[in-house]
Structures are given as C-alpha cells and as structure tokens.
Amino acid sequence: MSTLTVEPVEEKVDVLDRKEVQRGRTPTNKEYFMKFVCAAMSNMTASGVSNPQDIIKVRQQLRTQIPGAKHNAFWAVGAEMIRTEGPLSLMKGFTASMIREIVYSGLRLGAYEFFKDKLYAASKGALTREGITLKVLAATCSASIGSALANPADVIKVRMQAHYPNGSPYRNTRHAFATVFREGMNSSAAKGFPVLGGFRALWRGVEATTVRGVVLTISQVCSYDQIKQVLRGHGIMQEGMPLHLTASLFAGLFCSITSNPVDVVKVRLMTDKNRQLHGVMHCVKTILVNEGPMAFYKGFSMCWGRLGTHTIVSFLTFEKLRQLFGIDPM
Template sequence: MVGLKPTDLAPTATVKFFSAGTAGCIADLVTFPLDTAKVRLQIQGESKPAQGGAGLKYRGVFGTIATMVRTEGPRSLYNGLVAGLHRQMSFASVRIGLYDSMKQLYTRGSDDAGIVSRLLAGCTTGAMAVTFAQPTDVVKVRFQAQVRQADGAKRYNGTIDAYKTIARDEGIKGLWKGCLPNITRNAIVNCAELVTYDIIKELILKYNLMTDNLPCHFTAAFGAGFCTTIVASPVDVVKTRFMNSSVGQYSNAINCALTMLTKEGPTAFYKGFMPSFLRLGSWNIVMFVSYEQIKRAVTRVQQSWEAPF
C-alpha cells in the first residue's frame, strides 16, 4: 500500500500474503468474542420473533457477552475459533495480501491507482477469497450460533466433525451455503475496508498529518472499520442468517432477506450493528497495525538474508 519509504525494500506478494493471513489470525484472537456476540444478536428473532422486545435473550453487545458467560461459560465466546483461524489464513491472505498486486494489474503496473482501480481490486480479491474460504466461514458461523442444550448436547463435536457432518447431511454444496451473499458481502466489505484504508492513509501522508507509522495506521484503520460497518451490515446479517439456517428454512439468500423484511421490519438488517462496529473497528485496527508491522519485519529479515556479507 502507500507510504513506502525510499530506503525500504518493497515487500513481495508472498510477504504480503503471509503477513495478511498472520495479521488476520491475530485480529481474530483479540476480537472473536465481539464477533460471536454479533452473530447471536443477528440470528435472534429468526425462529420466534419477539413482540415488543419481550422475551429477548440477548440485549446489547456486553449484555450478550455477559449472558453467554453466565449460561454457557467463558469458552462459548470462542466457539468456532479454530474455523475462524482456518478462515483467516485462507481468507485474509487472499483478499488483503493480493490487493496491491491486483491493483497494479488493473493499472497495468502503474503506482498511480484511481478509485475505480482500487474498487475493482477490492471486489476481485474479496470474491476470490470467498471462493477459497467459504467452508471455513460456514463452520465458524454454525459454531458461534450453537447454544449448548440443557442435556449438554451440541450441534457439532468439533471443527473437523462440523465439516464432515455438514458435507454428509447437506452435501458438499452445504459447505458453500450462502456463497453468493458472502461474495456480495465481501466484495462490499473489501472495497469499503481496503479502499477506505488506502485512501485515508494516502491523504494523511500526502498532507503530512502523520508519518507512516502506528498512529497513521490506527487512524486509517478506525475510519475503514466505521465506513465498512455502515455499508456491509445488511448483507452481513442476511449472510449470517442464511448460513446458519436449517435445510429448507429459506429457499435462497433473497428469500431470507424478504422474510426478514416482512416478519421483522427493515431494522432487522442492522441487528448487531454495535457489535459489528466494535468488532470491525477493533478488528481493522489490530489487523492493519499488525499487517504493517509484520510486513515490515518480514521484509527486513528477507533483506538481511539477501544482503551480501
């Protein structure tokens, strides 16, 4: 991305690919409870819509977290973490690590990328990432949504069991359930997230408001997280509902969206907005700051290896 110092060795595509996957895992480890709370709030009401707010099990981000800790134990906040880490290593690596390479492809090698080239690059890497990582996303959402029953029974006994059970009961296509809304969601998320971060960081450096260091990365990442949440929340809710649904509950993602609209109203599309913002904002900050630092560290190691003795 922008802001490379003249004395720095430009990071290779491989370095960016590795750094993005690692940074994504670090960000997931830090923010996973917020993501789990978001999923619980998003699916709340799909089975038995509450009337006038009565009977709601989860209320607000921290209320949801407190309820889960009290009723299911602290470990429930990290349900699906293994699948989440699988997802980041395959997902973040592609959508973030290949963004600069794709941007150069659309600009035919030029470093002067316009908004259209950035948007195309974001859409492309977002769609590519979903194609590779969709099964890990399905399993992650299923784990985050599952509530331990009174008899201790669980929907899945482990991550590998979840992959096998879904493939056995729903077919291989079950692992790619919700792929279309997820492609849509991640095209939007990737554009909002990466393009916003890219532009904010570029403007900060252009007008010498900050140097290319942690405060700059923090500010750009926070702005990217806020913009992304506003744009992506409706698609994210539909994606979560559809991927967590039982066989035959919704005929497709559009039917899921229409059912939500008619039964719960337009506000249903922004269920879990606060945890989405807290999660995306904090995730972006941790991920981009980690990404920039890991990328620089790996590049320096690579440079020291290649330097003549």
C-alpha cells in the first residue's frame, strides 16, 4: 500500500525557485548595470557610516611605535583626534572615499556576478556555480579591475586621512588631486616626462591596492556568497534579512583577517611622499626589520570594526536595493 505525501506549498515554491536559478538565466545588460548601481550605492552608504573607523585605522597603521603600545589603541587615537583636530576630523577624506566606492566597490561587487556568468558560460559548465573556484575567479577579475581604476581616489583618501603635525596641506579633494599630481611631475621618478610622473604618483601603490582588493573581495564576497549558498541549500535558513546578516557577519571577519597586512603596506606606500620605500617588497622588508611581523596587524581591531560594519551595511543595503529594483538576491 503506497503512502501519499503532501509537501507544503512553501517548500514547493522554494524548490521551483532553486530549479529556476540552476537553469542559469543570463541577466540582461540592464540588470548587470543595475547591479553595479546597487553595489556602488550600498558601499557608499557603508563607507559613510564607517569613515571614522577608517581614518583611525589609517592613523594607527602609520604609527611606528612598538606593536601593542597602549597609546596606539584605537580609542586613544580617536580621542586624540577629537581633542586636537576637532570632531569633524573623523570625516576627513569623505569625498575621496565616496569617489573610490563608486569605482572600486561598484565594480568589485557589482561586476562579480557578471564575471561569474561569463566564466561559467566560457567553461561550458566545467566550473560549477556551486563550486568555490568559479567564485574566486570571478572575484579576482572584478576586484583587479575595480582596484586598479580606483587607485587615484584611494591615494587621495589616505593622504587626506593621514596626520600632519603642522596642519593638512590639502584644502579639499580637488586640491589634493592637483597637489599629488604636481608632486609626481616634479619628482625624480618623472624622468623627463612630467605628465607621466603625475599619473604615476596617483597610481602609487597600485600593486598593493590590487592585491588587497583581490584578497578582500575573495574573502568577503566569495565567503558571503558561499555561506548563503550553504545555509540556504541545507535548509538551515531561508532567503531574507537573517540570512543576509549571518553571512555578512562571517564575511566581515574573514576579510579583516586576510586584508589587514596588505592594507598596512598599501597605506605606507601611498603616504610615502619622499619615496623612501621602493615598492611593495621593500616596504614589507622595512616593516619586518624595523617593527616586527605583528606590525602588519596594526590597526586590526579598528580594521575589523570598520570592515565588519562596512560589510554588514553594504550587503544588507545591496540585497535590499536589489529587491527594490526587482533583481534576484545575490
């Protein structure tokens, strides 16, 4: 005697939704563009919220005291900034940060699914959508392009956030761009090509920036994507705010651990106006010799606070904007 089993309607709908996703409908160019817009808007929101934490992290990474020194703690750095430079000092580099997020995060997050779809199609199914390899390759492509193109805005952001005992040499973001460009034109690195030297100054540290962008995107976007997939696939959680929050919490921790060392190198190179550091490897060696290996985790607590906050806000906003624009969840 056979037994008739009746599945709840919600389970049937969920199964149908998963099958539709597995069929891999290719989004239109308009949908890809809207994903870019959603990514840029969500990361601008997150960057605005976390800017105070970002500037404190930069100040910590530029200090050369013994690692773990009490006066290098994030609360001490923040209190000192407010006392000596005023509360608005915690929003320095804000405009440059917004410009950076449009280019950098708009591409690294917004183009992530574009590269996933294109690489999946190019592999003719050899790279499965459920596998981590496809995600890592897609993140590498989107992050490399976004990081390289956004490097000038990153340089300006870091320069404006750095501490200057005699006052900031930059009146505003436009003045900072012009100053750094002229600095490159007049440097010995220009070698008779001043305009080229100016552009080289704006793209200083691009190697570290790109490596950091790739490492951060793989550990942040891929982990978010993978955690969502696992939790949803095993029926532990359904699509919605709790799932987005859980996945973004883990993603924020992972990307903070992996990206902090590269971030320290990037910040040191970008603020090296006197060209005392001759590239990424020389910077790494200098830090190791003068400050020890733990120097690569200077500012980690604030990095985690900043990246954790940024990750949660950006992904929650990203998913909500996708819903508002009628785009499927990531």
